[in-house]
Amino acid sequence: MDFSDPPRRRAQENLLPMINVVFLLLIFFLISARMTPPEPFAVTPPEAHAQAEAQGDFALFISADGLLGYGDTTGDPALVALAAAHTGHCIANDCTAAPPRLTLRADAALPAARLAQILPQLTSLGFAQIELVALTGAAP
Template sequence: MQFEMPAQRPRSESVVPMINIVFLLLIFFLMTAQIAPPAPFEVTPPEAENETPAEGTFTLHISPGGTLGYADAEGDSALKALAAARESHCQEVACDETGPVLLLRVDGAADGAALAKLMGQIGETGFQTVKLVTRAN
């Protein structure tokens, strides 16, 4: 008696390598992503010819009306929150003589006299290096 061999079904492709690649990409993007807190309000920086972007550790926002914003704090409490953040940063990371760099994101329509007065208050919080964020024209 001769039996016929049943027809073999083709092997399905394994999806395990694809899942591995997806997880590796996910881990890569999570490790390289820089998560920054949202700006407290929208600011249009002044124009400048310098194309080098300013870099710093902390960012203080100043609205056209002169309102200060840092993280979730606005107004006078923004400077207090900024000083506290600088203090905790310097406790975790040994700050050198100049300390961390503060970025000022000032609206182009903000008052220059108010900005000059603010520089003294920023100096009292302990920041010695302040950079102004501008946009290329």
């Protein structure tokens, strides 16, 4: 007869605390991340002498050569997509009480004549407030 103790099993490691930490980190990064749609193309904003941040409900991008961009669309279909988004926004919200604001992110090299051509088109879409994003520059 063998009266020795039976071999002991190794205790399994508990992975539950590690899983909890991973989920807490995931929740933290999801909450702290800023979810914004990607820019259709890069623009260099013009310089301004006063500091102000434009915060509109919609963002329209204009490249140096006058190419329009809204969301995933570029060119003339960007205005159509912007008009559709504006209409959808006005159906869900009361646009007469609080008209939506449009943030215009134009490149600094965009000719002023091209910007002057675009502005009447934007006001005809129903945007009463159009804000131009500019970098803060040094005073002259």
